[in-house]
């Protein structure tokens with residue numbers, strides 16, 4: 541075992557882990573991505589499939605990643621190295637945490653650009669730019685931002701700087717204190733906004749759209765989108781939860797903690813939907829608008845709300861912090877590895893990684909304007925990165941990590957990690973992971989590739 545393990549400290553209580561893991565899970569994926577993916581995939585049917593995916597794929601895979609993290613209590617790369625030195629797994633498996641780390645790294649490049657939009661909107665909110673805004677004004681404001689690379693660069697750089705500084709500190713200290721405060725405030729604020737939005741917007745249309753479904757709406761594309769969204773939203777397949785799992789103490793029930801994380805994640809996504817859709821249906825905004833949906837509908841809500849300037853500022857601040865607590869978990873794998881393996885100070889390691897991500901981010905932000913040209917398959921750089929990560933790297937990472945846990949880590953070792961008092965619970969998880977989650981991910985991913 542590497543003697544350097546646990547250099548990062550451990551979460552001081554199970555709740556701190558739950559908060560940190562929820563901080564990783566809850567982010568732009570819930571507030572920005574979930575509503576627009578729901579909009580593009582027909583609403584109710586997607587939501588139903590998404591809930592099933594969270595339960596049958598997301599939760600078991602999340603538990604597998606966290607458990608794997610705790611086995612050796614080192615960073616993901618050294619954990620698999622250690623398992624292979626002890627001849628528990630083949631050395632080739634070390635490829636998997638590398639792949640996961642690179643995926644998180646690439647996702648961060650565009651995540652940071654979108655988080656930069658949130659920062660830009662925070663500044664607009666504070667300046668009162670949303671007040672009295674019309675729908676076309678809100679669309680114009682968003683398009684103007686996309687057309688200005690210099691402004692996007694500024695916010696992307698600021699966000700990356702925040703990420704580097706935060707992840708440069710220890711995640712087991714500082715971070716958890718922030719998330720502990722932030723998460724409840726985020727949930728309550730979203731709840732209040734949802735009440736407001738439902739009362740002024742089109743509630744019947746929202747409820748019908750979000751909660752009604754028909755068999756014919758459950759198409760293969762809906763299932764594909766739901767699996768991808770579930771993995772992304774729970775931060776699995778990218779080594780983030782694997783890295784966080786290393787810092788939990790040995791007495792904690794992984795099943796309980798992970799179930800709470802999934803619940804919080806779903807709750808925030810649903811609340812975001814209830815904030816956005818009543819307004820969308822009450823206005824002329826197209827539900828299928830895609831990535832602009834949140835950024836056009838939110839200013840409209842706030843701009844016409846009493847005290848909107850204040851609420852908008854609070855909301856976008858929360859969104860930025862939620863994005864930050866997710867972003868840092870994407871870098872944690874490599875930062876912890878550089879720190880534990882090469883004794884590079886965390887801040888320096890974060891800086892090294894951050895610079896590379898920052899550069900890739902520049903190509904991403906240019907693809908919304910000056911560099912909006914096809915790189916391959918008719919897609920620009922941003923679209924290509926989004927597709928490669930969400931359709932290939934992310935599911936492959938999740939599948940391989942799950943196979944590693946389900947088929948190669950000894951049963952007894954896992955049972956030790958899971959420490960549920962109830963052996964049946966362990967068996968349930970193990971069987972679902974082996975016979976439902978993994979085959980489902982494999983079939984859906986492959987079918988997606990061959991374009992079924």
Ligand code: PHE
Nearest residue numbers: 565567568569773775780866
């Ligand atoms: N789960 C985060 C979100 O929903 C995104 C994320 C992906 C975070 C991968 C960490 C790792 O916004």
